[in-house]
Amino acid sequence: SQVQDMSKEKVEAAKNMAFAFDIDGVLAHGLEPIEEAKQALKMLNGDNELGIKIPYVLLTNGGGKTEEARCKQLAEQLEVPISTQQFIQSHTPMQALAEYYETVLVCGGEGYKVREVAETYGFKHVVHPKDIQAWDPTISPWGTFTEEDRAGAKPRDFSKMKFDAILVFADSRDYATDFQIIIDLLLSDNGKLLTRAEDPENSRIPIYFSQGDFVFATAHRGPSRLTQGAFRIAIEAQYKAATGVELERIVYGKPERATYTYADEVLKNWMEEIHNESRLPKNVYMIGDNPQSDIVGGNMYGWNTCLVRTGVFQGKEGENDTNNPANFGVYDHVLDAVKAVIRKEL
Ligand code: G3P
Ligand code: MG
Numbered sequence: 001s002q003v004q005d006m007s008k009e010k011v012e013a014a015k016n017m018a019f020a021f022d023i024d025g026v027l028a029h030g031l032e033p034i035e036e037a038k039q040a041l042k043m044l045n046g047d048n049e050l051g052i053k054i055p056y057v058l059l060t061n062g063g064g065k066t067e068e069a070r071c072k073q074l075a076e077q078l079e080v081p082i083s084t085q086q087f088i089q090s091h092t093p094m095q096a097l098a099e100y101y102e103t104v105l106v107c108g109g110e111g112y113k114v115r116e117v118a119e120t121y122g123f124k125h126v127v128h129p130k131d132i133q134a135w136d137p138t139i140s141p142w143g144t145f146t147e148e149d150r151a152g153a154k155p156r157d158f159s160k161m162k163f164d165a166i167l168v169f170a171d172s173r174d175y176a177t178d179f180q181i182i183i184d185l186l187l188s189d190n191g192k193l194l195t196r197a198e199d200p201e202n203s204r205i206p207i208y209f210s211q212g213d214f215v216f217a218t219a220h221r222g223p224s225r226l227t228q229g230a231f232r233i234a235i236e237a238q239y240k241a242a243t244g245v246e247l248e249r250i251v252y253g254k255p256e257r258a259t260y261t262y263a264d265e266v267l268k269n270w271m272e273e274i275h276n277e278s279r280l281p282k283n284v285y286m287i288g289d290n291p292q293s294d295i296v297g298g299n300m301y302g303w304n305t306c307l308v309r310t311g312v313f314q315g316k317e318g319e320n321d322t323n324n325p326a327n328f329g330v331y332d333h334v335l336d337a338v339k340a341v342i343r344k345e346l
Contacts, residue, residue: 013346014050014052020285020303021058021334023074025290025312028074028078030219031219038078040335041056053275055274057263063090063109063169064108065117083273085266085273088266090252091170091210102124104123104126104167105163106126106128107182108171108210111148112130125161127156130145135158139184140180161192163191163205165206167210168207168210171227171231181193187243188205191205201243207247208251209232209250209251210228211293213227215229215312216290236249254288254290255293255296257300284304286298286305287334287337288326289309290311290312291321291323306326306328306331306341307321308334309331
């Protein structure tokens with residue numbers, strides 16, 4: 001019948017749209033969930049007129065703990081199931097680097113959680129800056145070192161170790177120590193602590209940053225707060241001051257293209273998981289709060305983009321971002337954006 005044909009068409013349309021959600025400033029502010037986000041995700045999980053799952057992935061520049069731990073936490077906050085198979089955090093694509101580097105310095109995040117992350121990714125020898133501080137506290141004159149740091153540290157004889165790469169996975173919790181040890185390794189003779197290279201440019205080990213955001217949305221009521229991009233800029237300036245040359249570095253995360261191609265792969269597999277169809281939905285919508293990462297990256301990648309007003313973007317009612325306007329409009333919150341997309345697509 002006609003009614004059946006119409007709903008069949010709608011089911012196809014529902015499988016031909018997909019969402020990529022930013023987390024901080026869209027679904028949550030730090031540990032506080034955004035109420036409208038709960039409703040939006042419930043709708044996509046099947047609580048809609050068709051009773052069908054509309055595919056979505058979470059694409060965040062956050063990081064610092066395992067995918068499993070973060071998804072579990074998000075599911076509790078947002079009161080919907082979240083699978084690691086629909087989740088990409090800043091360092092998720094960096095697991096590919098485990099093939100190239102054995103001994104890595106891994107920085108950022110709470111406690112020693114990034115150690116576990118790097119180990120699950122397959123890096124053989126993972127060193128945390130606090131391990132080095134535990135071995136020789138004089139290495140960081142202004143760093144902090146608590147009893148908790150001591151308890152989790154794995155000091156070894158680092159004078160004998162050669163580091164292959166430096167990986168920054170999340171925001172530093174001890175800038176003094178992380179700056180010092182990263183700069184030490186960048187200036188060292190091929191990744192050996194306590195040495196200085198004669199020609200630092202030629203014997204420099206590579207450094208990777210999991211994302212480049214300068215600021216991010218938190219629970220703070222004032223302007224957005226500094227994040228990993230600010231830390232990277234400081235490292236670059238210190239390296240330049242020490243050597244006179246620019247630091248070559250690699251940055252992952254939004255708006256870098258590699259992160260979007262990775263997200264496509266994840267989305268394709270997720271389609272297979274929920275609809276038994278291994279293909280990309282035609283119309284992907286990025287919902288983000290940061291024009292300089294979420295929106296510009298989505299626009300460049302050929303996605304539709306929605307900017308929300310619950311995070312970094314501070315424009316007035318009716319305004320879009322001037323430099324990186326969202327091509328599918330600006331919304332008060334994520335639920336309004338999702339509803340607008342569904343209205344257009346179904
Ligand atoms: O440190 C920045 C990061 O937390 C931003 O996360 O979800 O807004 O990409 P998100
Ligand atoms: Mg955000």
